[in-house]
Amino acid sequence: MREYIAEAEEKKIAIGHFNISNIEGFWAVVNAAKKLNLPVIIGVSEGERDFIGIKQIKALVETAKAEDLPVFLNADHTYSVERVKEVVDAGFDAVIIDGADKSFEENMKMTKEAVDYAKNKNPETIIESELGFIGKSSSVWDKAPSGTSSSEYAFTEPEEARQFVKNTGIDLFAPAVGNIHGMAKNLNINFEKLDIQRITAIREAVGVPLVLHGGSGITDEEFKSAISAGISIIHINTELRFAFRQGLQKFLFENPDELAPYKYLRSARDAMQVVVEKRLVLFNGL
Numbered sequence: 001m002r003e004y005i006a007e008a009e010e011k012k013i014a015i016g017h018f019n020i021s022n023i024e025g026f027w028a029v030v031n032a033a034k035k036l037n038l039p040v041i042i043g044v045s046e047g048e049r050d051f052i053g054i055k056q057i058k059a060l061v062e063t064a065k066a067e068d069l070p071v072f073l074n075a076d077h078t079y080s081v082e083r084v085k086e087v088v089d090a091g092f093d094a095v096i097i098d099g100a101d102k103s104f105e106e107n108m109k110m111t112k113e114a115v116d117y118a119k120n121k122n123p124e125t126i127i128e129s130e131l132g133f134i135g136k137s138s139s140v141w142d143k144a145p146s147g148t149s150s151s152e153y154a155f156t157e158p159e160e161a162r163q164f165v166k167n168t169g170i171d172l173f174a175p176a177v178g179n180i181h182g183m184a185k186n187l188n189i190n191f192e193k194l195d196i197q198r199i200t201a202i203r204e205a206v207g208v209p210l211v212l213h214g215g216s217g218i219t220d221e222e223f224k225s226a227i228s229a230g231i232s233i234i235h236i237n238t239e240l241r242f243a244f245r246q247g248l249q250k251f252l253f254e255n256p257d258e259l260a261p262y263k264y265l266r267s268a269r270d271a272m273q274v275v276v277e278k279r280l281v282l283f284n285g286l
């Protein structure tokens with residue numbers, strides 16, 4: 001995974017990080033990656049990995065690796081050191097320790113503890129942390145979530161970011177640069193405006209690759225600018241959930257008597273795969 005990230009930085013492209021909740025999501029991401037012959041990162045939040053099973057998702061990703069596919073597994077937003085230990089022990093490729101809603105000092109202490117544990121137990125594990133706050137929920141809103149323009153969604157300051165990365169020894173850094181988790185119901189509304197200059201300044205300050213969270217709802221042009229400014233991994237979740245549900249609803253509406261899960265879930269999976277492919281094409285400059 002480190003090699004692919006280094007390659008992405010060099011080529012000024014970004015690796016797609018896609019969250020899944022089940023095996024249909026797994027196939028949506030893996031089939032898209034296979035079709036386009038690109039590396040991908042599968043993300044599972046605490047809730048998502050509890051639903052699939054920690055050992056089970058690890059085993060699924062291993063089946064892709066056994067076929068020589070560059071598919072990697074990341075424990076997305078992990079809110080305690082205890083839960084970081086769980087996935088480091090399970091052999092995940094990467095984990096995000098998220099203390100972004102805590103004070104700078106507390107966030108740094110918690111992150112350092114996670115890094116120390118991983119370096120000791122499984123030094124291969126890539127550790128990411130976030131500074132600044134971009135909200136927690138990968139959901140769809142009718143209007144801008146409260147606090148969007150207030151201090152609740154705090155932008156990352158380059159100098160603080162530099163100190164944070166230096167003191168914790170993390171491998172990847174997730175800044176808050178105008179990105180927000182979740183996306184607007186009306187797809188024509190865009191609440192997110194990325195601060196591209198800030199991305200450049202943070203990348204220079206921290207000296208490690210940057211990850212952009214809350215990718216759903218950001219325009220193609222902004223993604224391109226963010227990637228050339230130094231973003232190497234982009235997270236997409238809400239958009240995939242939306243496509244999955246739309247695919248399922250459409251099929252059930254048209255086939256109200258269908259009972260076979262492998263038939264109605266197939267349309268959900270395929271609808272999700274379309275979005276993954278579209279994002280991979282954009283992120284990889286194809």
Ligand SMILES: [Zn+2]
Nearest residue numbers: 077213214235
């Ligand atoms: Zn995120």
